[in-house]
Each structure stands twice: as C-alpha cells, then as structure tokens.
Amino acid sequence: MMRLLTSGMVMGFGSLAYAGQPENWQLNFQAAATPVMEDINAFHNLMLPIITAIVVLVFVLLAWVVIRYNRQSNPNPSRFSHNTTIEVIWTVVPILILVVISVPSLRLLYFQDRIPEADLTVKAIGYQWYWGYEYPDKDIAFDAIMLERDEAKKAGLPALLATDYAMVVPVNTNVKVLVTAQDVIHNWAMPAFGIKMDAVPGRLNETWFRAEKEGLYYGQCSELCGVRHAFMPIMVKVVSQDVYEQWAAAASEDIDQAKALLARLDADATPKLAANSK
Template sequence: MRNPLHAVWAALATLLLATQAQAAQPVDWQIGFQPAVTDIMREINWFNNYTLWFIGPITLLVLVLLIIVILRFRARTNPDPSKTSHNTAIEVIWTLGPVIVLLCLAIPSFQLLNAQYTPPEEPQFTIKATGYQWYWGYEYQVEQEVSFDSILLSDDDRAEYGKEDRAEYPRLLAVDNEMVVPVGTTVRLLVTAADVIHSFAMPSFGVKMDGVPGRLNETWFKADREGLYYGQCSELCGKDHAYMPIGIRVVSVEQYGTWLAAAADDVEAANAQLMASIQEAEKSVELAANEAQKIKE
C-alpha cells in the first residue's frame, strides 16, 4: 500500500508545481539568467555556458603571459633586451588560434541567430506590441480584434486590480493588464514604437526586439510553462524608461479561449475573471495535495 500512496502523492505534487502560478522576475544577487520557458532561451543558456569554456582559459592564458612578461622581461632581470623582430612559429599560433576559437563560437551563434528568426511552425496568431512613452500597447490580430494598453501598476491601484501580493506582482514590474497567451502555442510578435525607439525584452522567453517608429520588427516565442513572466523596455527612451515593464501571463489553451472571448468586450473584466479562474484551480490542486498528504500519514 505504501508504494501506491507514494505514487499518488508524487503525481499530485507534480501537478501542484505545474499548476500554481509561477512568476519569473529578477531576484536579489542574481548572476544568471531567469528560468527559461522557451526552447530558444534554453539554447541561449547553453550558448552562454559554452562560451565560458573559451573565455575562461583565454583569460587565464593572457593573465599568465602578462605575469611572465612582467617578471621575466623587466629591466632589472633583463637589462639587455632581445632584438628579435619576428618568430614564425609564434605568428602562426596567434593567427590560427584565434581563427579556430572564432569558428567554434561563430557556427553555433549563427545557428542560434537563425533559430531566433525561424519559428518551427506557422504561428497560430499574431500580437502587435507598440511602445509609447512610457507604456506598451497590445493588439491581438485575431478574428475579433482585441487591443489594450499595459501600464505600470501603481501602489494605489493594487487593491482595485487584486494584485496586492508583492511576491507575485512586484513593485516596478507589475502591470495593470498583462499580455495573455496560451501555453505551448507559437505566437508571432510584431514590435514597433509610436514616438522614440523602445525595446521589447522578455528574459525568460529569450526575446529582445527593438521597437522603431515607422517600422515593424518581427519575432516569435512559444512558452511551454504556465505562469506570470516579467520583462522591461531595454532601450533608453526617456525620463520614465525605468517605469515601462512588460508582463506576460501564460495560461492553458482553455483559459486563453475564455479570456479572449471576454476581452473583446471588456479587457479588465476578462483579466479579473482569468485571475479568479487561476486562483480557483490552484486552491483545488492544493486541497487535493493536502488530502493525499493526510492519506500518506
């Protein structure tokens, strides 16, 4: 009986972790990237770690060479400097070495760059993000078009929007209306600006695209985990550049369909309904997990 109970508990715990709201955001003393929720971001993480295997040894080699030069060829220990004008072996090494290193870096970087602009499948729908001084406007280019603005959430408005939990809705990152997308769906993102150059950056998605007035730049993403993710404008765009966050809420396909239908009439009401649905689902899974824990005990 013990093994089946463990299996039930493990399954429910996994479901709880997968269902409960996760918020990817900067944390104190963070030195790495935010958790990746797209394949592109995982490739970026891999390439970052891959380059360190080159950067580390090269840095140590240069350090060692500098120390040798400083100690061995200083005036006190080497009063009669060499008159050597060239050395064929050294010149071949310092020419071929960097070429090989650059090739090892260039090939995977070009492959990653190509993947960032080549979605694996035809995007299911398109969202246009327009940068303004200093907020974002979103247009869903679907059958029944949905459009709304996304503005930094002020402390005075937290209660009105039901976003008083600062762990999930942090100061200077939370917005009044998040972009809502379905999990496991390829989304085409068009980025532009209405006044000055902005930049749409979502670290967990591996997305960073400049918004240039009078121009449409295209990228894509496919989030594979539900949750709430934060980014910011990453192009200096004026005095309130630091107050131009980006919020994307990834939900199930069913929740997205319900939200989209309601958002065509009232975006804020649709968001409130979506948040209530998510909280209800979290409570149901938590109760199930508690019951499983009681059975286990």
C-alpha cells in the same frame, strides 16, 4: 476608483505557481521558458569556459612577461623582429576558436530569426511610457500601464514590473509578436523568453516565442526612451489553451471582465496547486 478596481482584479495574478522575474543579487540568466532561451543558455554554457580559458591564458602570459622580462630580471634583452612559429600559433589558434564559436552562434541566430508558422499573433506598441497590445485575429486591444508600488504590493506582484493588464497567451503555442512604437524608439524585452526586439516608429519588427510553462513573466523596455523609461514594464501571462480561449472571448467584449475572469480562474486553481504540491 477605477484604478483600485483594477488593482483588485490583478490580485488573481499572484496565485500563479511560477513567475519568471529577476531576483536580488542574481548573477545568472532567468530560468528558460522557451526553446530560444534554452538554446541561449546552452550557447552561454559553451562560451563561458572558452572565455574564461582565454582570460586566464592572457593574464598568465602578461604576468610571466612582466616578471621574467623586467629590467631587473633581464637587463640585456634579446633583439629580434619576428618569430615565425609564434606568429603562426597566434594566428591559427584564434581562427580555430572563432570557427568553433561561429557555428553554434550562427545556428542560434538562424533559430531566433526563423519565425515558424504562428498560432497566434500579437502586436506590441510602445508609447511614452507604457505598452499597448492588439490581437488582430481576436479583435482585442488594450494598454498595459505599470502598477504603483502600493497597488503591486496589494496584488502580491513585484514592484516596477507588474502592469494593470497582462499580455495573455496560451502555453506551448507559437506566438508571433509584431513590435512597433508610436513616438520614439522602445524595446520589447522578455529575458525568460530570450527576446529583445526594437520598437521603431513607422516600422514593424517581428519576433516569436513558444512558452512551455504556465505562469507570469516579466520584462521591461530596454531602449532609453525618456524620463520614465524605467517605468514601462512588460507582463506576460501564460495560461492553458482552455483558459486562454475563455479570456479571449471575454476580452473581445470587455477587457476588465476578462481580467476578472482570470482572477476567478486563478483563485479556483490555487487549492488544486496547493494540493498537488503536498
């Protein structure tokens, strides 16, 4: 009975205008929702032409060698031990390529690891096989368990990705996430945020994000952790600062009441979103 009530309250999540989630036959990244993911996309766009050019060059050289220097085309091959010019080229060119790649790569790594002053701190705890969340400054704690397929369908949420409770954060806010685990190693991964952080028992890892667009975002545990590894998704709901404050006040008293509040606010916002889209 409680599970059905929970599913009913989650239905409010389905009214959000934007959802960051994987799509069938998707080849590219999910749309970036944070500055970190935007930089990852930019680095990917820089790297892809370089990688493609290298692959094409190597393939062309291999094909040329196979065709030009096979036994039939070249029955009497020349014999030499080295070629200084070629050796200088294949040493210097890769070094230059690595330098070009390393500068933006190191800049991105620094940006990912440099955690700015946090406006909000959330602790994510991995269990077999679900996630627990604690808001140390708000006296809020709850577990987020995957919805069964029929529950997710009733709620208008994606199967295998939706949870009964969402981690709720305000938009345009620096959120520090403390990641750990209770039993085995897990991994808290959110593709649209550019986050993938190991959850290790007895250790507290840190990461951060600043979501710049309201909506629902989905991730999954990305470290093999047992028989139900594929069934411990992550759901983050990004809301306005005002909605977050209302949710936090309610969640500190009763997490189910907070979820019901979000459902009502989403239902109230749906007509406005529909009107603005016309």
